[in-house]
Amino acid sequence: MDARSNAGEPRVLINREALLHNARVIRRVVGADVSVCAVIKADAYGHGASIVVDTLCNYPLDEMGSPPCNLLAAANIDEAMALEEVAVPIMVLRPVENAFVGRQREQIEEAIRKQWILTICSGSAADDIARIAMNLQMRAYVQVMVDTGMSRSGVPQEQFGELVKRLSRHVSLRLFGLCTHFACSEDHAGSFTGEQFELFSYITDPLTSAIRRHGMNIVRHVANSGAVFNNPDTHLDMVRPGLGLYGIAPSCICEPKLNLRPVMKWTANILMIKDIGAGVGVGYGQTWKAQRNSRLALVPVGYADGYSRTWSNKACMMIGGKPAPVVGQVSMDMTMVDVTDITDVNPGDEVVIMDDDPRSPASVYHLAMLGDTIPYEVFCRISSRIHRVAVGEPKLEDAETTPQ
Numbered sequence: 070m071d072a073r074s075n076a077g078e079p080r081v082l083i084n085r086e087a088l089l090h091n092a093r094v095i096r097r098v099v100g101a102d103v104s105v106c107a108v109i110k111a112d113a114y115g116h117g118a119s120i121v122v123d124t125l126c127n128y129p130l131d132e133m134g135s136p137p138c139n140l141l142a143a144a145n146i147d148e149a150m151a152l153e154e155v156a157v158p159i160m161v162l163r164p165v166e167n168a169f170v171g172r173q174r175e176q177i178e179e180a181i182r183k184q185w186i187l188t189i190c191s192g193s194a195a196d197d198i199a200r201i202a203m204n205l206q207m208r209a210y211v212q213v214m215v216d217t218g219m220s221r222s223g224v225p226q227e228q229f230g231e232l233v234k235r236l237s238r239h240v241s242l243r244l245f246g247l248c249t250h251f252a253c254s255e256d257h258a259g260s261f262t263g264e265q266f267e268l269f270s271y272i273t274d275p276l277t278s279a280i281r282r283h284g285m286n287i288v289r290h291v292a293n294s295g296a297v298f299n300n301p302d303t304h305l306d307m308v309r310p311g312l313g314l315y316g317i318a319p320s321c322i323c324e325p326k327l328n329l330r331p332v333m334k335w336t337a338n339i340l341m342i343k344d345i346g347a348g349v350g351v352g353y354g355q356t357w358k359a360q361r362n363s364r365l366a367l368v369p370v371g372y373a374d375g376y377s378r379t380w381s382n383k384a385c386m387m388i389g390g391k392p393a394p395v396v397g398q399v400s401m402d403m404t405m406v407d408v409t410d411i412t413d414v415n416p417g418d419e420v421v422i423m424d425d426d427p428r429s430p431a432s433v434y435h436l437a438m439l440g441d442t443i444p445y446e447v448f449c450r451i452s453s454r455i456h457r458v459a460v461g462e463p464k465l466e467d468a469e470t471t472p473q
């Protein structure tokens with residue numbers, strides 16, 4: 070959508086240049102030989118999957134034409150189906166279970182036809198997918214997720230051998246890869262990631278060498294954004310960054326040395342200005358009372374849009390580069406900010422609700438902290454009522470890195 074076509078409506082601006090910059094940063098960290106699987110689940114962490122996928126799949130990183138990503142990862146088959154046709158393979162992170170229940174079967178058939186990579190964690194899932202693929206007279210791509218300590222999805226260590234045995238009996242299955250997921254990789258100093266990685270190697274090394282001895286390929290991948298930056302020894306054949314691509318440090322604290330650029334900026338325009346006298350209360354529950362004669366601005370965004378009610382009387386928005394504190398309770402569709410200390414504020418002026426400057430008091434880091442949550446959740450809660458608009462003309466290289 071053109072940036073001007075919905076001017077006046079609250080909108081989330083998605084900076085394609087920043088997205089490609091982050092993809093380039095990640096590419097440099099992992100090197101040319103490691104594949105990058107861009108995690109675009111949950112509508113690309115609320116950024117809008119169509120803009121993000123278009124940018125990552127249709128613009129090269131450099132003059133050699135290096136692609137920003139080699140694969141995409143969606144949370145489930147519905148998400149994968151909602152994407153535009155892309156040339157890169159798609160992996161589905163949610164493990165297949167109950168393959169014959171309800172709509173599951175049709176979805177899995179579609180995934181097999183599209184050659185998406187399905188994740189399995191059990192022998193019964195392997196059997197089910199194999200039977201469905203057999204019926205379609207196709208081979209299904211699968212990957213095995215191993216539980217190495219996250220205790221979420223993933224086959225337990227004791228059942229790995231049995232699962233692999235069952236897999237190998239099915240000619241209609243093609244083993245794409247082996248993976249695990251880290252629980253604490255955002256923690257620079259901790260040892261748990263190392264322990265998980267050691268266990269993963271111990272469980273999967275024998276099978277991997279056997280497959281490779283037979284001249285076949287298998288892709289091992291474990292690193293999320295945290296491990297991309299903190300655990301270079303875990304990059305293996307492929308990495309799976311999500312948050313880092315969107316320009317946020319995995320620690321959820323701004324880390325300038327990572328050189329990431331937040332991709333999202335959320336803006337709106339002031340709907341009206343209101344002057345109130347000292348002592349007058351604002352909003353539901355009258356939780357804020359003017360200490361002095363005050364000038365307020367009405368911003369047409371509320372908790373239904375994902376602007377959390379927990380930010381009432383705590384967060385601020387930026388107007389002309391200056392912080393305007395949120396006063397009173399954030400309501401469903403509207404929020405009031407105090408502009409008494411900002412000169413020359415008018416209806417129609419732009420308000421930055423979430424800033425793409427990571428040091429801004431309205432950065433996603435700060436909003437997440439105020440709401441006792443993490444940037445991931447703040448992003449995912451921005452509702453579909455807010456238009457996602459692509460901005461920033463993708464360039465091949467940043468000016469500072471272009472050889473003179």
Ligand SMILES: *Cc1c(COP(=O)(O)O)cnc(C)c1O
Nearest residue numbers: 108162250293294309310311312
């Ligand atoms: C969400 C997810 C990722 C990406 O995690 P980030 O912390 O956003 O980099 C990687 N792998 C799996 C299995 C995931 O579910």
